[in-house]
Amino acid sequence: MSEVKRIAVLCSGGDSPGMNCAIRAVVRTGIGAGLEVFGIQKGYAGLLEGNIRALDVSSVGNILQHGGTILQTSRCPEFMTAEGRKEAANLLKRKKIDALIVIGGDGSFNGAMALYNEHQIPVVGIPGTIDNDIDGTDYTIGFDTAVQNAVEAVDKIRDTANSHARTFIVEVMGRKSPAIALKVGICTGAENVILPTATIDYGKIVGDIDRGIKRGKTSSILIAAEGEVEGVGHTIQKELKEKFNLQAHVCILGHIQRGGNPTPTDRLIASQMGHQAVKALVSGEFASATVFRNGKVVIANLKDCLRKKNEFDVSDVELLTLLSI
Numbered sequence: 001m002s003e004v005k006r007i008a009v010l011c012s013g014g015d016s017p018g019m020n021c022a023i024r025a026v027v028r029t030g031i032g033a034g035l036e037v038f039g040i041q042k043g044y045a046g047l048l049e050g051n052i053r054a055l056d057v058s059s060v061g062n063i064l065q066h067g068g069t070i071l072q073t074s075r076c077p078e079f080m081t082a083e084g085r086k087e088a089a090n091l092l093k094r095k096k097i098d099a100l101i102v103i104g105g106d107g108s109f110n111g112a113m114a115l116y117n118e119h120q121i122p123v124v125g126i127p128g129t130i131d132n133d134i135d136g137t138d139y140t141i142g143f144d145t146a147v148q149n150a151v152e153a154v155d156k157i158r159d160t161a162n163s164h165a166r167t168f169i170v171e172v173m174g175r176k177s178p179a180i181a182l183k184v185g186i187c188t189g190a191e192n193v194i195l196p197t198a199t200i201d202y203g204k205i206v207g208d209i210d211r212g213i214k215r216g217k218t219s220s221i222l223i224a225a226e227g228e229v230e231g232v233g234h235t236i237q238k239e240l241k242e243k244f245n246l247q248a249h250v251c252i253l254g255h256i257q258r259g260g261n262p263t264p265t266d267r268l269i270a271s272q273m274g275h276q277a278v279k280a281l282v283s284g285e286f287a288s289a290t291v292f293r294n295g296k297v298v299i300a301n302l303k304d305c306l307r308k309k310n311e312f313d314v315s316d317v318e319l320l321t322l323l324s325i
């Protein structure tokens with residue numbers, strides 16, 4: 001493979017706060033290293049449409065404090081096919097783009113890996129998803145901001161719950177990932193957390209609420225991870241009402257968790273990852289990902305980051321249980 005001179009960056013899958021910081025770092029590191037940098041609008045779909053423009057230093061000015069992504073993002077079924085990827089590779093070759101940086105989740109990384117394996121296009125993945133659920137990295141861009149948004153919301157709900165002596169079920173994002181629910185649960189003093197993979201022990205939930213009321217608690221908050229489909233909070237509400245005559249209110253936080261200004265943690269890690277991604281290409285590491293390990297951003301093999309991660313630290317669940325008595 002020849003030397004990398006012209007690189008492109010895109011965002012794919014769900015947006016996450018901090019993506020703009022990564023784009024800015026890619027553009028400015030790339031230009032600083034003498035490369036030409038291009039932005040692809042709307043992910044793999046935009047790539048197939050040839051929606052590509054040159055990015056200069058000024059085009060990424062005043063963006064790092066904003067959530068979302070200036071490049072926009074998308075889901076692209078066509079890219080899941082070998083023909084779609086062939087078309088994408090041909091387009092990159094026609095535009096004389098030597099390498100691609102993909103900011104997204106494990107799905108987007110699988111797409112990038114296929115592009116490398118099938119067409120030898122050098123690729124680097126930057127993990128960007130609020131779910132913190134990519135194998136091979138301890139952190140994905142956007143997680144800290146999503147947790148911050150959810151914690152702020154739950155603190156507000158707690159005020160109302162206390163004032164009316166109510167039980168609230170707050171549904172947070174995370175699909176199969178328990179990461180947001182668990183962290184938000186600990187940080188808000190939730191009485192219970194319902195993780196996506198766990199079977200729900202309604203008897204325990206009701207027992208915990210009763211015990212709290214007996215010792216003078218004026219509210220209870222259950223944090224529920226949304227699971228594959230939004231709305232699990234309503235299922236839990238129905239079961240509690242029908243089986244235990246317990247009235248609970250449901251609040252689904254939804255997309256509010258994804259928006260807003262990225263926290264300093266997300267800005268810093270995203271900037272480091274954007275910078276490292278360009279360094280990886282310059283030094284010929286052509287199927288790699290930027291990952292956060294042992295408190296540092298380093299370069300890893302992309303193939304180590306293709307799986308969704310849904311493990312959690314059991315000690316975190318124990319901590320929550322211990323502190324919510």
Ligand code: ADP
Binds near residue numbers: 014074078080107111
């Ligand atoms: P995320 O990257 O956040 O996990 P998705 O799983 O929706 O989001 O993936 C985003 C896009 O990445 C998909 O719409 C598709 O274009 C591409 N993609 C996902 N999985 C694959 C795959 N196995 N092979 C090729 N492309 C994929």
